[in-house]
Amino acid sequence: MKAKKTVTMLLVFMFIALLLTGCGSSSSNAPKADSGAKTGKKVVAMVPKVIGSPYFDTCAEGAKKVAAEFGFEFLYTGPTSADAAQQVNIIQDLINKKVDVLIVAANDAQSVAPALKKAKAAGIKVMTYDADSTPDARDLFINQTTPEILGRHIMDNVAKEIGGSGEYAILTASLTASNQNVWIKWMKEQQAAKYPNITLVTIAPSEEDQQKAFAQTQNLVKAYPNLKGIAALSTVAEPGAAQAIEQLNVIGKIKLVGLATPNGMRQYLKSGAAQSATLWDVGKLGYLSMYMAKQLLDGKTPTDGMEVPTVGKVAYKADNKEIIMGEPLDFTKENVDTFNF
Amino acid sequence: MNDLLKKREFVMFMMLMVISICISLITPTFLTPSNLLSIVMNNIILAIMAMGMTLVIVTSGIDVSVGSQLGFAAIFVGLVALIPGSNILTVLAVGIVSGIVLGLLNGILIAGAEIPAIVVTLGTMNIFRGSLLLYTNGKWVTALPAWYTSLYNTSVMGIPIPIIILLLVIGVTYFITQHTRLGRSIYALGGNPAIASRVGINTGMVTMFVFAYMGALTGIASILYGAQLATIDPNAGTSFELMVISAVVIGGANVLGGSGSLLGSLIGVLILGVLQNGIILMRIEPYWQNVVVGLTLITAVTLDVVNNRKKEERKKVIYVAEEVKAGGSV
Amino acid sequence: MTSDYIVQLKHVSKTFSGIKALDDVSLDIKRGEVHALVGENGAGKSTLIKVLSGVHFPDDGAEIYINNEKVIIRNPMDAIRKGISVIYQDISLFPNLTVAENICIGNDEVWKRKLNWSQIQQLAECAIAKVGAAIDPYMMLKDLNLASQQIVAIARAISFNASLIIMDEPTSTLSSGEVENLYQIIDNLRKNNIAVLFISHKFDEIYHVATRVTILRDGKFIAAHDIQDVDRPELIRLMVGRDVEYISMNAEKIWDEEVLKVNHLSKKGNFRDISFTLRKGEIIGITGLVGSGRSELAKAIFGLNKPDSGEIILNGSAVTIASSNDAVQYGIGYVPENRQLEGLIGKSSVCQNITLSILNSLCNSYKCVDVTKERQLAQEYIEKLDVRPTELDKLVGQLSGGNQQKVVLAKWLVTNPKILIMDEPTSGVDIGAKIEIHKVLRQLANNGIGVIVISSELPEILAVSDKILIMRQGSIVSVIDKNLATQEAILAKALGA
């Protein structure tokens, strides 16, 4: 009996191994087994905060196109949930894989720092994009726009929509995401400076879960009867909030602004459930990251105001080794159809 | 009247009333009809799945893969809805069929290979979620057609469609459990598994039916899920199974099998819904919600065990005839 | 063979792993007759019932006739359809379902795919009426007392229009009022031409209700008589006339030091006003019928069944024994009645079973179990009790009944107890092993251990114990010294004959 059990076990694991290799080759966004080292092509790995979110996937598409142009081998993998511990594991594996460039969107600035320092020590070019780690842990930070510009910009949008006075609430992905806290800091500063009689009533999290964003918005509207505006600071939260506003048919009474992709918000901008969605051209962010990766590999240091094809002029702050792509982009009813990401 | 008082559902109903009264004292907006309606509307999906989970738990089984089943069915319903020419019937069919297929897989592994339900559903939870994310590669299903999303907020004769669907599900489940041989066999299997097969119940079939039915209801719930949110995230439903199991257990179902009523589970769903809504209305930080839900579940379960223990104590008696005195006459 | 025999059994035998539980037994029951099946514990009564009701398959050569037609009973459902229903002591029905459901479940007439509740309620009410009782069909079974549950089981049998209803020790847990009610019910059944076969020990019950009686002993058919042809002493003689002779062993020396004294121990519903003393080196035998509170008393002394009042005195000082752990510390050992469930851990080794209660004392300096010391000790006791096979690492579940009992015994001897309680020490064990266990008991007593043996096998009690306590319905009805006692006298007292 025992021998038979062992044979069945071996047969089974052969089956799993075949399945494994099958997955290895078939899944679209991953190249052949990491032949990079053999064919001499530079391997560039991009690790988003979470894999499977429309925002990061569109950004990766942008980077992938240009990686082919530059003859890089592009590897895109990340944690299946926005979990700092999982992200560090994946970065660790990529270090052992000896990739040439590592581009990371940090779930948590402090948690990725040690792993990125190890990567730099191993001679890997380390860049961060979208969300920075501690400056000493990376060679370059591709920032779509500075938190200050973004924070003040969103506050201006809120003020413009609710007419300079009244109550508004902030809906975030999850409070622990470090860049959200920085944006909120600048929003408060902008509000204190320019809009004294706007008051922030609460900051509610939606934990990257659309259902929660929907339910939170419904409850916010009820908990704060004279709420006039909502700022939803994540590509998951704003569509959820918009859907809730539509359901409660408070379109027009509650003004919604925030950060979201045009595709995700198109129907809500048209229906008026949302007034504007601010973001940046995510595809360009991917392109810019890849372009800068090539610069670093060729040993060139970026200069302020340099011209990047298809992206345009970008600012470079040498002290913080930070590239700023430019002003944030507002998508509204009128211009949303010209964008597709 | 007093046996009504002893009934578990009545105790839970009183608990629900007490909680609601406390909340409405603090925030008057709680008792407004629109808020109560939104509590119900927000928990329809939980209620539908709680009906299926009640039957699973009555047979002393458990299903932790329903969260992944919800996501799996919701994505496929969404994809089908996007196909031009599809209508409500095709969407309904795909939802229910995909739910049944996943549920049956659990049922076959549990009834056929006799593997404990907790471990099988733990495995299938990862299999369903993993294969779904692999298939969709994480892409969301967006821009669902208007006829589909309108399913959620249109009303027929004043009653929103989701509530009608919930009432239908409750009706069908009630009919099955109270008026069919299969339904009573579910309770018989939970009450006394050893004897069930002796009275001619095919225990394997009953187990498979229960898990397939759970899948079917999850399919129906997934249709409403997509209609409510208009865009479907492949990670939808993650750890939702914990809410479903908590609602059914708070409602009085006994994990060891044999007892569990639909009414009790519905009250459990309402208690969870009221707590979550109340906490936000009372402007308490949302994080207290986990503390409150966790504590409610622990107290409900502990009370259940303690007073069951008292009833058992009274039962274990060998009748000793009083009139036989010591050293009695022979 | 006149035609009025509804059920006949011929040459029915049944062997369980070598032991012949039934040996060429025959039984015949007339239509509408009330037939008593009597015999001591282990005489094969319940096995016969299980064969008749399809739970066990008889060895080949057995013939079962129903209404003079040879049949094969495949499973319990098949037996019910052939008109044979059994009411077990543990009322094996569904506590969480209503009375009507318990009566009708599985009955194809009414238990269809779509249930028609009025039809079901009607069938249930009519069956209950036939039994001559009045129970609300919508009550939950678990809310009924045991007597009413029994009536539901009888009603279920009737709803399957059973021609024979078998009752296993029906009155053992009933109050006298309820027993009268049961007699009434059995009369109703007889009037409806339904035969009743019931197992019982209570003579007044047998003589009050039964028309014929069949006596079994050690799995063999002894005799079948009309009730008026056999008086009580004759019946006892038939039941007990045992040819197996145990070697009766007397105590070499009984110290007068009292190891255990029990004063007026009572627990509501379990036992009442129990007092006795156990001296060092003495073996006390406690006997009585099933349900006379013997095991409940033993568990009370062992700390698993807290008494309401009375005191337990060990070596002169009163003690409270709140848990089995206290009992072990006080040097009390308990070999339980149900070996598989309570006595042994089937899936672990002989050695680990033996040392389970004394692990702390086997520890070396860093609080780990000193395996060599453990194995030595286990080996010593295996040899002393001659457990076969003598491998320490064999799983206990794979040993024979006799050897398993020796392992349980060894488990307690390693704790060198002052008092050892044994509940049905030799049940389900072959004769050879029985005698060996008796020898070991006597040796233990001679080494200064106070032993209490609980058994319903009278020859065993007579052979082993120095003093015999007879219990009936929770109290000690009489105390007999060994050399004055005879099987008949003991059984008479135990049966309240």
Add this chain to the structure above:
Amino acid sequence: MIGIKRSHELILLLFFSGLIIIMSLLSPSFLTIDNLLSVTQQMSEFGILALGVTVIIITSGIDLSVGSIAGLTTIVIAMSYGWSGSLVAAILLGILAGALCGAFNGVLIAKIGVPPILVTLGTMTFFNGIALVLSKGNAISDLPEEFYFVGQGYLFGNVPVQTLIFLVLAILTSLLLSKTPWGRRVYAVGNNSVAAVFSGVQVDKVLLYVYIFAGIMSAISGWIISSRVSTARADLGAVYVMQSIAATVLGGTNIAGGSGTIFGTVIGVSVFAVLANGLNLIGVSPFAQNLLMGLALIVVLLINNVSIIKRKIAIFIKLNFN
């Protein structure tokens, strides 16, 4: 170490070594020293959780709250460091918190007799709630440099510290289970708790210590995770709960209790770790990892019950075809 005579561990070892061969074929950078070391680093967090879960499952219980206890511990450590300023006090307080959570589970399960799956289902949300309330949902990351030693530091060249901790704890637990009286009683309770009571074993005390032990293991795991990611967050342990149960069952521990070894669990944990790491190196999408872990668990369970399946198929054929 325990003899690997039990057939299940033998098979699992074969499966594990086969998996390593496959992985090294598919990705050259797999069999490098620092990759294998980082595999051991990644597996020690949920491996330590699995040690606690194994002991619980052997007593035929289950614990869904280990992840939340780990998360709560990280918050307790970070906050108590903020008050006391001393790292040692903070860590001890964290482990004490874990033990208290374990005791809370233990009292409900052992003393009152509530089924373990219900208690830990409730305490999972409850402990997570406490962690969120204490930390207001925020991550706390003002921890001193020395705190990172456990999660990121190396000893003897480049052996990660947490791998050593995991190894020591695994050996300790294995000895505790096989050698000490408590360990023997854990198996006895899992096999047949009624017979254990009848042998004088204080079953409720044994169970209470089992859940306290699991609480302490979860706390240590939480300490290591927060040291590795140098922040404290309430949801750090969440993802490991199902993995630790699956790894324990994969390692041969019978879910119904009574059997199972730490050695088996360590193998189960390393199978999952190698699977995750290998797939990353090959570039297989992380979603496939979930799928393969679920598949591996179901397959192992099917093989364990292969005799039942064969019997059923035989009956099925007999009924239908002759």
